[in-house]
Amino acid sequence: MITLTGINKIYRTREIETQALENVNLEVNKGEFLSIMGPSGCGKSTLLNIMGLLDTPTNGTITINGTSTEKMKDRTLAEFRNRMIGFVFQSFHLINSLNVIDNVELPLTYRKISAKESRHLAEEVLQKVGLSHRMHHMPSELSGGQCQRVAIARAIVGDPEIILADEPTGNLDSKMGTEVMDILHRLNKEEGRTIIMVTHNEEQAKQTSRTIRFFDGRQVE
Amino acid sequence: MxxxxxxxxxxxxxxxxxxxxxxxxxxxxxxxxxxxxxxxxxxxxxxxxPESNRSRILYAQYISISNKKWGDGSSNGPMDVKIAKELYKSLKTPEAVTIYSVCTIPAVISIPNSGTITTDALLTDADFWHVFDFRFIKGKPYDQVSFDAAIPSIVMAESMARQLFGNIDIIGKNVEFNYTSYRIVGIVKDVSTLASTAYAQVWVPYTTTSYINNIWCEVGGSFSTAILARSRKDFSAIRTECNQQLAISNKKLSEKGYKILSRNRPYDQEKKTITYGANIEPDIxxxxxxxxxxxxxxxxxxxxxxxxxxxxxxxxxxxxxxxxxxxxxxxxxxxxxxxxxxxxxxxxxxxxxxxxxxxxxxxxxxxxxxxxxxxxxxxxxxxxxxxxxxxxxxxxxxxxxxxxxxxxxxxxxxxxxxxxxxxxxxxxx
Known part of the structure; x- marks a missing residue:
């Protein structure tokens, strides 16, 4: 599904050079629930951003579903992200000026589908995450757990094959965290979505199909 | 959206x-x-x-004339009716051509047994009512026959009529215009002073006034001309015709040493608005x-x-x-x-x-x-x-x-x- 070959990421400033990722080779299979663990600053999020085509590696190649993303232009990359990948962020990243349903519809606004269909799909996923009663609320009126469920709804509304979750329970208490994890497991098991999750939580990692560990930009396990 | x-x-x-x-x-x-x-x-x-046709009107407000004796000098100003007729009234391409006093003239107006009122008067011909679209509330404009016959007829703005008579049912009544009796033939809606050509409070045929006798330098006088084209596309043809007429007139005037300077007249509405003097052509x-x-x-x-x-x-x-x-x-x-x-x-x-x-x-x-x-x-x-x-x-x-x-x-x-x-x-x- 996703193949990373020889990925390096170096951040350069005038004074210093920081190697965030060093020769990462990784293969993620379709339907897998992969967790990435490691201490803060070890390059987990950088790796996730590169896999999600939000950032480019300094060198190395990324292949998703057999397609190399190396030479993709902005338009193709945007379309690829829109169709193939759904993101769930630690701090939810909802647009505060839009209500819940409009936030969920966001990925669909970049597709050629009717407003009616878009609304219908958004309502459907909100029901799936148990938030159909909060459709017209603003993000500021929701709890953290509810915000993350909206973020998950937004991530899956476009029916992407891959979900990238960057510490999805990092800002939630354990009860809400469990609720969010339950939804992710359901999406993996029942819908066969490939999920790659960055986490610090050993318990959550144990529940996934595979765990890889990073240290100082290198995969150590 | x-x-x-x-x-x-x-x-x-x-x-x-x-x-x-x-x-x-x-x-x-x-x-x-x-x-x-x-x-x-x-x-x-x-x-x-009443200047709804601005987009298809050409104006010859002024005339410029030089004489061999004057060297590079020229004399510039409004024109005499005779030359206005010769240069512009004779044109075949336009829909209509009107000759009117270069600006409004302060006049006095009164009715019997009342004091006089100062008013802004414009002296026009009969075609003026064709070139400009006044809104007549009562009566109608003076026609060509009464204009040619110099019958003292007057068209009045509504506010002026009300000021004089208290109402506007006054068609056929007489007023004293500059101490001469004029018959009221029409009442029009008031005209804004921003209608820079057509504005006045009363309009009378210039044939009934002595202004036509104010002549200077052979062709100068007190009048201007507005040429109504059928469409803007005719402007070029009209200008060509104007130049031909100018050549004919200049041939006649050359005997006395005079020459009318074209200064690329007539001008369209936009060029007219930036005409600040008769002696220079405005640079659009x-x-x-x-x-x-x-x-x-x-x-x-x-x-x-x-x-x-x-x-x-x-x-x-x-x-x-x-x-x-x-x-x-x-x-x-x-x-x-x-x-x-x-x-x-x-x-x-x-x-x-x-x-x-x-x-x-x-x-x-x-x-x-x-x-x-x-x-x-x-x-x-x-x-x-x-x-x-x-x-x-x-x-x-x-x-x-x-x-x-x-x-x-x-x-x-x-x-x-x-x-x-x-x-x-x-x-x-």
Missing amino acids: NTKYFKQIWAHLRQDPVVSIISVLGTALSIFLIMLVVMLQQVKVAPFS NADHRQKIIIFIILLLVPAINLSSMTQSRLRRRIAEIGIRRAFGSTRSKLLKNIITESFIVSLLAGIIGLIFCFAFAYLGTDILFAQPYQSTFCQPTIDTSILMQPATFLYALGFCFVLNLLSSLIPAWRASRINIVNALNGKIK
Whole structure:
């Protein structure tokens, strides 16, 4: 599904050079629930951003579903992200000026589908995450757990094959965290979505199909 | 257009009301200022009754004549009726040609057993009523027969009629116009002084006055000419015909050493409005350049200010930019979104600015439309038909668009280039 070959990421400033990722080779299979663990600053999020085509590696190649993303232009990359990948962020990243349903519809606004269909799909996923009663609320009126469920709804509304979750329970208490994890497991098991999750939580990692560990930009396990 | 745009704009405006108010009012005031300049120009060139045909009228307000004995000198001013007829009335291409006094003439008017009133009178021929579309409330204009026969007939503005008689049912009654009895044949709706050619309070046939005898330098007099073309396309043919007539007249005048200088007359409405003297041909290109420079300054100064406001608004929305990019927005789509949002705000501000402008035009008519060489003591009047020109709205829309582009293009472009991960983390790099 996703193949990373020889990925390096170096951040350069005038004074210093920081190697965030060093020769990462990784293969993620379709339907897998992969967790990435490691201490803060070890390059987990950088790796996730590169896999999600939000950032480019300094060198190395990324292949998703057999397609190399190396030479993709902005338009193709945007379309690829829109169709193939759904993101769930630690701090939810909802647009505060839009209500819940409009936030969920966001990925669909970049597709050629009717407003009616878009609304219908958004309502459907909100029901799936148990938030159909909060459709017209603003993000500021929701709890953290509810915000993350909206973020998950937004991530899956476009029916992407891959979900990238960057510490999805990092800002939630354990009860809400469990609720969010339950939804992710359901999406993996029942819908066969490939999920790659960055986490610090050993318990959550144990529940996934595979765990890889990073240290100082290198995969150590 | 997607209603989400409006919902989101409204939400953003509400997020920081002080900045929003300053931003919207700043744009509104800029549009107000620009539209005032446009409006001042518009009233000079846009059609409104009785000058509804402005777009297809050519004017020969003045004549210029030189003489071999004068060296490089020339004499310039209004023309004599005889030469006006020879040069312009004889033209075959136009729909109609009218000869009228170069400006309104202060006259006294009265009815029996009452005092005299000073009035602005225009001396015209019968074709004047064809070239200009007055709104007759009662009666009709004097015709060619009564004009040729020099029958003292008078057309009066409604307010003048009411001032004299208290009502407008006065067709057929007589008034004393410059101490001569005239029969009232028509009452027209009042004409704004902004109708620079057709304005007067009373109109009489010039054949009934002695003004036709004021002649200087063979061809100079007290009259001007307006030529109504069938369409603007005929302007070139009319000018060619005018030049042919001029050559014929000059041949006759050359015997006495005189020569009429063309100065590329007749002029269209726009050129007429920038004619400040009879002895020079107005430079329309210089006038355009001057206006463009004024508009650029008027647009650029607020655009720079608004640009920094847009930039600071976008800075607060940096994470949103990252989110949109992550979920599939291309750079160009993001650019389009930001510019569209900004345009909607500019448009809202533009509407407010235009309302300010109309309000100011009504309330400040005396200041705004005071004319430098006014031949009347009447205050300029303005009504909706003069101000509410479709072109005015188009100009306002155009200026909003340009202002928006100038103020939002660079911030939007910069926002669209931000690295997605940095944007998500709230960093502008």
